[in-house]
Amino acid sequence: MIAAESRSLERELNPWLAAEARFDEAAARLKLDDGMQKVLRSPTRELTVYLPVQLDDGRLEVFTGFRVQHSIARGPGKGGVRYAPDVTLDEVRALAAWMTWKCAVVNIPFGGAKGGVVCDPAVLSEGELERLTRRYTAEILEFLGPESDVPAPDINTNAQIMAWIMDTYSMHKRHTETAVVTGKPLDLGGSLGRQEATGRGCLIVTLEALRKLGMDIENTTVVVQGFGNVGGTAARLMARAGMRVIAVIEIDGAVYSPHGLDIDALMKHREETGSILGFPGAENLDRDEALFLDCHVLVPAAKENVITSLNAHKIRARIICEGANGPTTAVADQILADKRIFVIPDILANAGGVTVSYFEWVQNRQGFYWNEQLVNGRLEEIMVKSFRDVVGYADRHGVDNRIAAYMLALDRVAFALKLRGIYA
Secondary structure, three states: OHHHHHHHHHHHOOHHHHHHHHHHHHHHHHOOOHHHHHHHHOOOEEEEEEEEEEOOOOOEEEEEEEEEEEEOOOOOEEEEEEEEOOOOHHHHHHHHHHHHHHHHHOOOOOOEEEEEEEOOHHHOOHHHHHHHHHHHHHHOOOOOEOOOEEEEEOOOOOHHHHHHHHHHHHHHHOOOOHHHOOOOOHHHOOOOOOOOHHHHHHHHHHHHHHHHHOOOOOOOEEEEEOOOHHHHHHHHHHHHOOOEEEEEEEOOEEEEOOOOOOHHHHHHHHHHHOOOOOOOOOEEEOHHHHHOOOEEEEEEOOOOOOEOOOOHHHOOEEEEEOOOOOOEOHHHHHHHHHOOOEEEOHHHHOOHHHHHHHHHHHHHHHOOOOOHHHHHHHHHHHHHHHHHHHHHHHHHHOOOHHHHHHHHHHHHHHHHHHHHOOOO
């Protein structure tokens, strides 16, 4: 019995199987034929590479890297590169599929891709990270290009790593090609507003959800799980918009104040101490306990599989805004639906990042750069329209927001494929 339960939980936590479960339900409701389902389900290309890198002490180490292009039907593959010890091909495959659906939900002309390298960046020097990045780029070079596959930052990667990818690609092509990656430093063709874009997108769709549900911004309490770029930005912008961020959860614990946390001061405290814990005027909490606080909005903005069948019944939020990719398992979806929790699914909620990545790509190709007000204004237009498209789809088809988002995305990608036809 225990072994069976363990296998069941293992399947629940597999991100590829979770993506497939949502896909299957959306495809069935759209009445897509078997052939189209097979095309939409299957990745276009998958590449595994083995990367010999010389470490600072002279030793050679071999790292494993992946790049998956899920779909290029609507445009170049688009998706980040993550560095982590637990990266797997299944995870990268699922994330690439999510990028396809995410780009389709916000209706930008990209497909979906994702990359990853199995490593622990915390134990690598800057020089080792640069050599690893350049070798990874060289090994997947034939995949990459402004018209074919455009990487971006993800977990444990940043603007500097994107600069190394851009430079490696450009050196091989013998000319500077800024549009091969997004999330670059501003001085190398990055876009204003890009760093805050994912968190800002979370704010925009949360404001739309509050309006739809008739809730006052000033009385809204928020719990944010993950205090990195996405969670930290969302917390700061939500607080500035008038919401009360009562708790922030990180890997080593959580801090809580019923009166609301000063997010800017909390960021400074973490910079000075290396932790959010011990923040003056706040109470330290266990991170699991904080996830189940009574609040209006919960923003899971760390990694996948945070809300599962084991804990979904304990969630007491009215709205969940999924800042992370895949923070809720497919099994947990039904539990949240039964509790009448309004879920803003990841492929909508955190699409602000890829939307401004699209803006960056456009600016690179035009050689004409926008001011931050224009970037943020256009981001808001797209996120608001996409939220209303998804919610309208949910209302018309009698499904939850996640399945509605998948249905909308599948419909758009399938329509593009039908227009193009199958090359033979």
